[in-house]
Amino acid sequence: MAVRAFDSIIIGAGPAGEGAAMKLAKAGQRVAVVEAHNQVGGGCTHWGTIPSKALRHSIQMLADYRRNPLFHHTVDQAEVEFPDLLRAADSVIDHQVRTRYRYYQRNRVEVVFGRARFVDAQRIDLVRPDGASESLRANHFVIATGSRPYHPPDVDFGHHRVLDSDSILGLQHTPRTMTIYGAGVIGCEYASIMSYLDIKVNLVDTRDRLLSFLDDEITDALSYHLREQGVVIRHDEAYEAVEPGDDGVVLHCKSGKKLKTDVLLWANGRSGNTEDMGLEAIGLTPNRRGQLEVNDSYQTDLPHIYAVGDVAGPPALASASYDQGRFVGAHIADGQCDWSLVDEFPTGIYSVPEISSVGRTERQLTADQVPYEVAQAHFKAIARAQITGHTVGMLKILFHRETLEILGIHCFGEQASEIIHIGQAIMRQPPPANTIQYFAETTFNYPTMAEAYRVAALNGLNRLF
Known part of the structure; x- marks a missing residue:
């Protein structure tokens, strides 16, 4: 069998793989991208970020x-089913796939569809969808195979009433009731989505509060609004067993609780896609979650083989994964990288309303004994929010009492994931440019949601004197 040679081979065509491929191609390398799915885009495009955010x-x-008074006389006629929402998401997915594929064509990156398996540290065998096989050789490899929902062995995911964040996208009816096990980002987003379809939702949290990595005030607000939508949140619970049947599925909790609903959505953890890749044969052993250990340059124990994105562990965000891919592409092409990934990247949770955060929380600043002050702007006082009707939410800025340096920004409300980037840009500036006074002394368009920064800054500075 003839062996085709490349400078670098990327395994996986999600955001991490795409970032690496584009950077290497622009550096003049001959690059191949191997994708096990029949389309480019990875889990982000087909099962994760894009479909769930389109649903949202x-x-x-x-x-x-429903809220707009202009349509109150027709609200009862607006019956929307879950499959209708899925069809709306399909058009976005199709457009994303076409766009991403054009990127590869434009940059002369060869995309090869099939499953890759390492034969040795410099070569992979590829099995195409039609059963044909070939061998590819490269000087460097980037493993960007992503992740999939974690499946405990004692849970029957073959039953039609037991779903995960992938299989729920094939749901062809709107259930009346749903239990979501796992109250992380995915669980909270789907709890929010389903509750707006008038589905009675149980959100089972294995911890004592939702999204504990976020600011406490923000997660308290999320809990309040989920409960307002009818979601029942159960904290500090762990499953004993999942019992699917013809008339529903029962979640048995170790506390003794039994929750019976039409369907169960398992949203507790993810596993790296490293199975059957021949990694152990070349000296790479994934951890129990299928993830590969990497150094600060995303190199595995074999320095010419890199791992990026979900398969390399946290933060498992599409945005961070793309940047990791670009970083690795530069590292391979130049032997080093003259720029570093930011430590404080924004987090976006696409619940209704949205949540976004960057920097440290009040809890962290208190633990570190940092003298900070709080600047807040409630959206109900912002003219643009009053116009659009999106008055639920707030912008919260944490800043140093003495230097006025911005230490953290937390936003809850419509367009939070967009609003956060204004503050992120200022936080990235070196002192003394990074100061809350910037927002107090800057003119914003009126009316805009961005004006919340000025309102918050003035309120925060007033607390100092």
Whole structure:
């Protein structure tokens, strides 16, 4: 069998793989991208970020329609089913796939569809969808195979009432009741989406509060609004067993609780896609979650083989994964990278309303004994929010009492994931440019949601004197 040679081979065509491929191609390398799915885009495009956020957008439009007094006489006629929302997401996915594939064509990156398996440290065998096989050789490899929902061995995911964040996208009816096991980002987002379809939702949290990595005030607000939508949140619970049947599925909790609903959505953890890749044969052993250990340059124990994105562990965000891919591409092409990834990247949770955060929380600053002050702007006082009707939410800025340096920004409300980037840009500036006074002394368009920064800054500075 003839062996085709490349400078670098990327395994996986999600955000991490795409970032690496584009950077290497622009450096003049001959690059191949191997993708096990029949389309580019990875889990982000087909099962994760894009479909769930498209669903969330449709739900927000439905909520706006129901709230708008212009349409009160027609609200009862607006019956939307879950499959209708999925069809709306399909068009976004198709457009994303076409766009991403053009990137590869434009940069002369060869995309090869099939499953890759390492034969040795410099070569992979590839099995194409039609059963044909070939061998590819390269000087460097980037493993960007992503992740999938974690499946405990004692849970029957073959049953039609037991779903995960992938299989829920194939749900062809709107259930009346749902239990979501796992209250992380995915669990909270789907709890929010489903509650707006008038589905009775149990959100089972294995911890004592939702999204404990976020600011406490923000997660308290999320809990409040989920409960307002009818979601029942159960903290500090762990499953004993999952019992699917013809008329529903029962979640047995170790506390003795039994929750019976039409369907169960398992949203507790993810596993790296490293199975059957021949990694152990070349000296790479994934951890129990299928993830590969890497150094600060995303190199595995074999320095010419890199791992980026979900398969390399946290933060498992599409945005961070793309940047990791670009970083690795530069490292391979130049032998080093003259720029570093930011430590404080924004987090976005696409619930209804949205949450976004960057920097440290009040809890962290208190533990570190940092003298900080709080600047807040409630959206109900912002003219643009009053115009759009999105008055739920707030912008919260944490800043140093003495230097006025911005230490953290936390936003809850519509467009939070967009609003956060204004503050992020200032936080990235070296002192003395990074100061809350920037927002107090800057003119913002009026009316805009960005004006919340000025309102918060003035309120925060007033607390100092």
